[in-house]
Every structure is written in C-alpha cells, then in structure tokens.
Amino acid sequence: MNLTNAPEGAVEKSNNKQCCPAIFLKAGICAIFSLLIFAFYGAGRLSAFDLVVFDNDAAYLGSEYYLQARHYEVNKVINIDNTGENRILAPSSLKYDKKYNRLLVGDYLSGRIRKYSLNNFKYAGDFEIETPGKKIMGNPSDIFISADGRRYVVTDQFFHRIVFFNSLGMMVDVMGSTGEAAGEFSEPCAIDYADGYFFVADKYNCRICVYNSRGAFKYSFASKGSADSQLYLPSAVKAGSSGEVYVCDGGNDRIQVFDLKGKHLKTVGRRGRSTGFFDAPSDICFDSNSNLYVADLLNKRVQKFSRDGGFICEISSLGSSFLSEDYRPDHYFKMPGNYGSNEINFSLGSLVSPLKIDVNNETAHLYVLDSVQKKIFILDCDNFNKGRRLYLGHNFKDAIKYLGIVMEENPYNLNALYYLGFSYQQVYEYKKARDCYDKIIKYRSRGEVEKHARYQLKKIIAAHPPGYFEAxxxxxxxxxxxxxxxxxxxxxxxxxxxxxxxxxxxxxxxxxxxxxxxxxxxxxxxxxxxxxxxx
Known part of the structure; x- marks a missing residue:
C-alpha cells in the first residue's frame, strides 16, 4: 500500500503492524546470544565482582617496599648537553636536593654546578653566585647538603679545598689547601657528614680526613696501599646508618668499611666482572633501608647490595615502558607502537660510564649520571604499582609482566599473586591462574585475598571438564x-x-x-x- 499521502496516524499504525514481530525476534536473538556469552565467559572471564582491589595494597605502594626491588626501568631521561651555552661537557658530580626537588650536577670544565628541576626535567639555572671576573670553583667533584637544606658543602678537586655555600648559592666559607700535612688536600673528591664530623676522601694522599662541623681538622685514617685498611685513589665516601664509614677504594677495585674512628671493619668485593666484583668503582650511596648502591664504572653497571652485604641486583640495560604519565619523554608519541600491547616497551641501550649515583628515598627513584652519554637516567622500581594499574585498566597482558616480577622479588605478596592469577585468567591461561589461587589458599591467610581466590578457583574449575587441571x-x-x-x-x-x-x-x-x-x-x-x- 502506498502511504506517501496517507495521514500520519496511518503510517504509525502500518509500521507497528509490520515491525513488531521483527523487533521481538531481534530482542529474543540478542537475549539468547547474551546468555550464551555469559555461559561461555562467565565462569572464567571478567565480572563486576572479580575486578577487586584490596585495602592493604598501601603496604606495597610505599618507597620502603620498593627499595627492596631488583628490577629497574628508565622512568625519564635528562639530557645535560643540550642547553646551549649552559650545557655540561664534563660532568663530575650529582646530588639530589630534596628541599627543592632538583638535581645538582657539577661540570669540571666550567667549574659550575647546574640545577635541573624534577618538576619539568629542564635546566633551571646555575647554583653558585659568582663575582664577575672571579672564579669560585675549579672542579666540583662532590656535593653534600645538610638535613635542613640550608648548607651546601662542595669538594673542589681542582683548587684542593672545601667550599661552603648557603641555600642561595653564596659562598660563606672555605677550608683546606694543597699539601700532605694535616688539614691539607691533594684533590679532595668526596665528602659526607655523620655524628658532627665531615669525612673527606683525599684522593692522591690516599686517606680520609675528618673535620668537625666548624671545619677544624681532627684526624685522618688509612694510607696508600692495597692491604686491608689501606686505600689507593679513593673516589667516594659515605657514612652508613650504623656508624660505619664506607669508602669507594677505586684504585683497588673494592669497598672498604671503617668505623667512625678509622678502624678497619671489612672489605667488600675485589677486581672482576661477576656480581659482587668491581672494576674502578666510582661512587656509592645508601637508601633509607640501608641498601648499598655502587657505581661500577668500567663494568658499565650499578650494583645493589642489602644491609648485610648480600647481592640484590645489577643495573646495566636500560629498558623502559614509560607507564607514568608524568614522566613520559618528549619523543614518546613518536615511538612505534607495540601492537600486541597497550604499553610501549623499548630499550634505551645500556649504561656506558655510570660515574655518579644518588637515591630519592621518597619515590625510590635511582639517579644515574652517565658521563659519556651526557645523560641522567631516572630509574624506578615500583613494579607492584605498575602491575596494579595495568590490572585495573584491563591491560592484563602487560600486568602479567610486572606482577610476575613482583612475585620474583617477594613471593609473599598475596595481593600481587591474586592480581597475577586473575590476569592469567583473562588471557585464558587457566592452569597458571589456578596455580596462583592454590598458592594463596595454601597460605591460609583467612582474609579477603583468600576469599576471592577461592571464589575464582571454584569458578574456573566449574568451567572446565573433569580432569582438565589434573592432566x-x-x-x-x-x-x-x-x-x-x-x-x-x-x-x-x-x-x-x-x-x-x-x-x-x-x-x-x-x-x-x-x-x-x-x-x-x-x-x-x-x-x-x-x-x-x-x-
């Protein structure tokens, strides 16, 4: 029937008569299809109850937990030779300044200390204020910052002295001169402070000089040689939390440990390429968990040791995923995509000359200054946070990577184990998922994690034929x-x-x-x- 000129009501009536059966048929098909999808996926795939987070995740999201990590990735790269006339040609020192959230980098060719903001990762000016025509420093080889952030102490290796600055970069005091006598230096290269005393590594005099907080010389210890308690070209000194003084004995390829009075306690490592061995170690630092980091210069790596001296990991290759939105580099969006993943993974090569290192205890970031590549690599180790975020973002394939790393580092992290099992479940690796849930149940924690693990285990077993998991x-x-x-x-x-x-x-x-x-x-x-x- 031609309804072109028919009344509007006639059109509605005619359409209703013809379309209602088709609508009901389509609705029925959709309902059946939905039930089939639920029947197939419901037992093993995602539902509203499944994607959970646990209240005690906070215990695994702090820096104290991450400082025990063994897997590091590049979070951000700061180029220090691309700032025009202010670029650094010969980096000599690196220090994290907590108060101003910045990095201080010394350049021994210009004798200046450059500031790099960790808010925008760019050059933020010079630190010291110089009188026109008068040079303050020759080679700023190490920087110490007081706990209140008001006093900065710099070893000037070129002019053989220690220079004191205030927080504005104005020089307030100088101590030391060239020589071998008490209170004199031959290229002081490192400094640290503990229990009211400054400890200075006097490089070519092969000793550690000790001064009080006002700069008065007190005593020195160690001498030139290769025996225990002797040093040859020390390159760094750091005071530990338990009253020990760690000295990077670069010429002897080892770490020497003394008490505050200079008594030799132990020696760590010797020349070699295996883990726990060194080749010209150039710097050391500690984190708040008393883990020791060593810049193993000629082995092109950073080694990490526990409080008791046990080897934790080495960092040499520079892989990255740039998961953090705040730290994505400028060239991020120009990188080719990994089509099997929502994450971009690529390698930035390897360390070439890790000269100086430092740690941010609040974020667990490790800063590595590579003097050949003219770059500062900011490394992170928050693998649980990455895996958890990927899990919550339904990116289960990449979540498995980081949660697997977490389980290698800490097999007792049941939260990560549940997230890992659930991620396996979503990519159809049901046997691996079952193994994760089984481990959780065997711990008998009787908490929310076990409750959800039992639910998921029951669910995937019901979805598979008898004997599937026993084969x-x-x-x-x-x-x-x-x-x-x-x-x-x-x-x-x-x-x-x-x-x-x-x-x-x-x-x-x-x-x-x-x-x-x-x-x-x-x-x-x-x-x-x-x-x-x-x-």
Missing part, C-alpha cells in the same frame, strides 16, 4: 621422564664396572635430554637376581 603438560611429562633416566643411569654407574669417559658422557647426555639408548646394558645383579635390565 600433566607435555613439558611436565618430559621432565619426569628425564628424572627417571637420571636415576636409572645413576644406578647403572653404581652397579657396573669401569666404563670409559666416552661412555659416561654419552649416558649423561641421554639422561639429560630424556633419550633412551637403543642398546641394553648388562648390570651386575645382587644375590637372588637374574637376567638383564634394559636402559
């Missing part, structure tokens, strides 16, 4: 087979006579890779046994 993977079967052969060959070695070295290597190879040799081996039998045993 061993091929890799597990192969590993079991290898173990059986290792045991069999071990028995053969014990019961057989002498065999050649070639036979032993062949049998060990078979055992290692789970290969059963085609031949049979005669075995010496115990009393009462007869015949041959095949291997």
């Amino acid at each position: 061993a993977d091929e890799e597990e079967i192969l590993e079991k087979k290898r173990a059986e052969y290792v045991s069999s060959y071990g028995k053969y070695f014990q019961m057989s006579g002498e065999i050649t070295a070639f036979d032993r290597r062949r049998l060990e190879y078979f055992a290692k890779y789970g290969i059963k040799p085609p031949s049979t081996a005669e075995v010496k039998l115990e009393d009462g046994e007869e015949g041959y045993e095949e291997y």
